Amino acid sequence: MDKAVLLALEDRCTYEEPPACQSFCPLHVDARAIAQRLGEGKAGEARKALDRQMPLPQLTGWLCEGACQERCPRQGLDAGVNLPLLERFTLRNSKTIKPFPLPATAHKTAAIGSSLATLCLASDLSRKGHKVTIFLTGPKGGSLLTAGERLPTGVLTEAFELIDFLGNAWEEAPAQTPEFLARLLTDYAAVFLDLGDPSVDPPALGLQATELALDPLTSGSSRERIFLAPPATVPYPFLAAASAGKKAAGSLDRLFQGVQPQVAREREAVFETTLVVDVSEAQPAPPVRPADPLSPTEAEIKAEAARCLNCSCRSCLSVCPHLRHYKGYPKKYAREMYNNIITAYGIRTSNILINSCLECDLCKEVCPNQADVAEFIRKARKEMIDTNHMPAAAHEYALEDLLSANGPDCGFFRPPPGEEKVSRVFFPGCQLVAGNPTAALKTYEFLNQTLGEVGLMSGCCGAPARWSGRSALTGSVTTELKKTWESAERPTFILACPSCQLFFQAELPEIPFVSLWEVLAQNPPPALIQSLELTLHDPCATRYNEKVQTSARRLLKTFAPGFKEQKFSGRLTKCCGYGGLGAQANESLGLEFTLDTAAAATSPLVSYCAMCRDRFAKAGFASLHLLEILFPTGNLQELAQRPAPNLTQRRDNRRHFRQLALTSVWRETLPEPARFPHELVISEELWAKMEKRRILRDDLELVIAEAAKNGPLFFNQKTGRSLAALRPRQVTFWVEYFQDPQGRYLIHDVWCHRMLAMGSPGEGAESPATLEGFARTGGRV
Amino acid sequence: MDRKLPDMDIEGWICHKCQTPLTMFQVNVTYMGASFEVELPGCAKCGVTMIPEHLAFGKMLDVEKLLEDK
The missing domain is CATH 3.50.50.60 (FAD/NAD(P)-binding domain)
Structure with a gap:
């Protein structure tokens, strides 16, 4: 990574800049630190802060005129913090440490x-x-x-x-x-x-x-x-x-x-700090007037110290759980991430820091200098991929999901039924189809009836590949998409997913597209007014897309007029945790994001991004996708309460969408989907465990099919259970099961690991650090 | 990674192919270019080894995460 990229971000983050009191003090005394320490009752620590900058503090401290008060942000509210009062209290209540006299030099x-x-x-x-x-x-x-x-x-x-x-x-x-x-x-x-x-x-x-x-x-x-x-x-x-x-x-x-005496002394004179401080929420507090000005009490001093606003720039930290989580700020992170990237050997402790970012741009939006953390993260991830240092585990599942969504049993393109001309193509996106295939298909039928000449394409645009920094995979997905677009004589895409929209903008600039929400706002379906109280959530990918946000509001106003806004909305909206694959790489932090974003809502949330809807539902919040209000597929109360489909159901839904669309709309005769020949019995508890470990029913089926063909690896004479294992990709899956007299497989336990052990399945296979090899094979082996 | 896995419960397990009880032996394990020896249960006759759940979701997962950040 070019060091200029690091410097550009560092320059914009002013977290380390001194507060105005310090920059305006001719001695640059850290008044903020003195007030904070006195507030904690630590006069000795306050003295250390005074001694660091003030010459001969035991004399100067009594004489200080408090120039800082002029620039204290409190000045605009009531009066600047009375630093001279604090300094004198500090001197009275701390010891002077006598320096050690050094032998005289020759310079007199x-x-x-x-x-x-x-x-x-x-x-x-x-x-x-x-x-x-x-x-x-x-x-x-x-x-x-x-x-x-x-x-x-x-x-x-x-x-x-x-x-x-x-x-x-x-x-x-x-x-x-x-x-x-x-x-x-x-x-x-x-x-x-x-x-x-x-x-x-x-x-x-x-x-x-x-x-x-x-x-x-x-x-x-x-x-x-x-x-x-x-x-x-x-x-x-x-x-x-x-x-x-x-x-x-x-x-x-x-x-x-x-x-030379002039060297590196620019900031020794009084200077203007670039620290931006938000005092909009500061409460007025009149200055303390000690009963005895020459001998203020500790309580009076603490009250005056408490008036200090502890000026610092926390704009991004106040809105982003990720930036708060690692106890730093963008400038510090930028250095850590840069060092992580340029490390040739040794521990890369910032991999998780880099991979946990949602790339949602909220920090940039609230930053007074628009420090672009997401752009830095994108470059860092790309560099990790290019230098073979991206841990495969971080994004492997999401990329597998991408390939599966574009695979033969999920992905498809069809011109409108009975027509050859395709003016537009509806692209619902892989997550909408996985979340609610029926609503996606109803939307398509409405679009084709209303606008005419609308084709349908199901699949993933490639956004997860871009989020994970994989240019090669991004390129191969977009190439396929472009081929389809060209073969259909370059229609305009109608995109339902705001993340697809950002991806098209960045990676497919030649393909014209329009947002589904703008299309529907101009051609609304017949309104069925809903009395449900709702809170609208703007997907983070619409942060800079006012048109889409306005369209969503227009639609919602017609269908659910009483809706409320999220506290953070429009340009300040928060991410649900899915963006940038943050939750994929760091599940616990991802959940923190979801809770942070959803918790402020007082009624069921409605989003126009399928991932937001399902992440809110997964975290226990009632939520709907806007399409479910426009094209209801059931009772809205119930729809809002329905749990998010699990990973296996998401895959099944994509297959089901293809099957449903092609048979019901295009009247195609499809071969009956291949059914797994054995019945698997999986408990609720085991489903939850599989979800946590990202193990799909498909994975179990592969293992069981292998065991049914060649026998399990182990058998337990005491329990009668068998143990089978298979390594279909860079993960080995183990399934412990009991086959009952009816031939059903009662699954007792499932687990997986990435390490490769001699004598266990997959032995001899290489274990690459990246997924590119995996991607080239097109998914499952 | 500990080489010994004292809690390993291999009671009752036999190799399905060879029908022989499992024994513990040293096995080479690799991940992301790193390789080390651990003691795992397996079949002494055909060499097939077992990685039990508590190892896969315990120490093995810890080491995987450690190696992913190298």
């Missing part, structure tokens, strides 16, 4: 003036061993001496003591003259001019105003080796002074190491 700096900027510079620089000599041009502490009530007694003295402890020196400055400055520039590696100290006199030192332009990134001036702190007249003077001292220390440390 002179500072003129002794206000906050100089103290921050000396503190930061001497922690790295670069000692500072502070030349006093007036009283020790400069403007700090007038900070008055901001500083509790002893704080300034303790700061001076720390400066001493770190090995810095104080000297009385001689008269401030150009010669004095020249001497310092000769004796010291650099000079720091603290203009925040009112006793510092630049003109006396021979410095022109033009030479005192402060570089906001480095604290440099236009004179080489002279660094500056701004005068106390700037906004937020203490924060500006601390920031200048901190940045100058950073510049000097770089210089001493032979690195």
Whole structure:
């Protein structure tokens, strides 16, 4: 995978961007972390967060003017979070950890003036061993001496003591003259001019105003080796002074190491964050006014900390169970998935992360930067296939189902009965036919009667192959489909399934198609008004197809006027769990999706995608397909309650649809479908187990047929049961059964595995990592 | 994967073809390019081996999943 693909996604996800309070703080203090930790009652942890960014925090923390409050999103609601209050509480309730003084390096700096900027510079620089000599041009502490009530007694003295402890020196400055400055520039590696100290006199030192332009990134001036702190007249003077001292220390440390001071410092000045925060659901909370402002209680501090909105971008995480499940966010996932793909050897722990995505695009829709996770997933899956690293188990069943739907006993195309001309072809899609073959056929008959010259084609468009990243299989399915289309003189397809529609758009651009829902909205069947209360669910594949969504509403309005909307609908609709074959690769997460999507509905759901209908039903929700309302095949209450057909019934339904259509509509005489010559008795419990393991009755029949022909492999003398096994593809099926006197096979148990054991069925067969070989053989062996 | 499968219940099972009781022996098992030995019940005469359900849906499935993520 091209690294640019990774970078493009990473760039769009702003989860790791700092909140506005941090980006706008001249020191970039993590105010969010401080508020969160204090909210948890952890002043010590809050102190760690303060110490990470603030120079000389035991002094600066008392002086901070709270520039962040201006940009706090709370400002628009009531007032920004009072960070200075939180900082001071933190300082009062935490210990200062004394640093370990390092031996002096050869790099010495002179500072003129002794206000906050100089103290921050000396503190930061001497922690790295670069000692500072502070030349006093007036009283020790400069403007700090007038900070008055901001500083509790002893704080300034303790700061001076720390400066001493770190090995810095104080000297009385001689008269401030150009010669004095020249001497310092000769004796010291650099000079720091603290203009925040009112006793510092630049003109006396021979410095022109033009030479005192402060570089906001480095604290440099236009004179080489002279660094500056701004005068106390700037906004937020203490924060500006601390920031200048901190940045100058950073510049000097770089210089001493032979690195350009300007390198990689873009974000050291105040900057605009790209983090997008949704505060639409934030509740107003007036700022806390402590009874004693100098000594707020812990409860007051917790209340103020609780006002912090903990700004972060969670737009996608709030709507997608998949993104939440792996405890990350798109930027982190993109890196994990990229590493997974470029791994030549070793564990690919992100395979399941890649294969669990529904590719439904909801995260892109809610992302403020439209980060396209689904597109990344598509590329990742394709790459896994191309490099032979896609585990076959992930999508094997869905692909087998595709091949079966297009196989000789399910797939077919017919021009309209008694006609040769085909203007349109109704393509119900493999899942509608599997879910409700009768409704699909009624729809076809209505279309042909209403529009005329409508043919019928049953099969799978190939979407599962595309979802699973298999270009070769996708190509072979579309080639067959195109051949049929061309032989019928290029009719327009009428597509019932929104996923087919997306697939046609992407893979079959030459075939004209129209949505069934638009056709029916323009040519509605006679309305039978239903009094049933319903909740409309938009299939995720219609997210960007307003026309189809509008058509579905028009139809439903006529047939079931009282219907409600899902909380997430239209462009924000959620996937039922089937999309992207997510539930195929990760069944438990798939169910979480289904529950997440269906749970908010207060009445039976109605969808215009067969997979949504059946997945909702499988998870225990009453649900209908829109066609079942338009062309009822029974009592709607009962239809809504009917369970989703199991995997075996789905296959049977496709066969039944072909049989039913060809015999009843085309009046063809078909050979009686081959019936399995033995009767299998399968308990409800066993059916459930088979469903979970994706074992079909067809699989059992293959094993039993083999056993009936050549005998079972094992026999149990105690129970009288036989055990037979067969490996028809990359799975071995075992069936334990008892044959009763009537010749019926009473199935006791069924299981399967993919591993190949010496001496067990299939020995000697290769065990490829991909399904392509399987696909080429056309399905079952 | 454990080589020994102590809970293996092979009581009563015989090879249908050879009509001989099953015994335990070392069998080579392969999946996705990996191969290892496990002890499985089988017929000592014709070599046919049995993979019981608790193995197929237990340890074998765990190892299959592990290998699929390699």
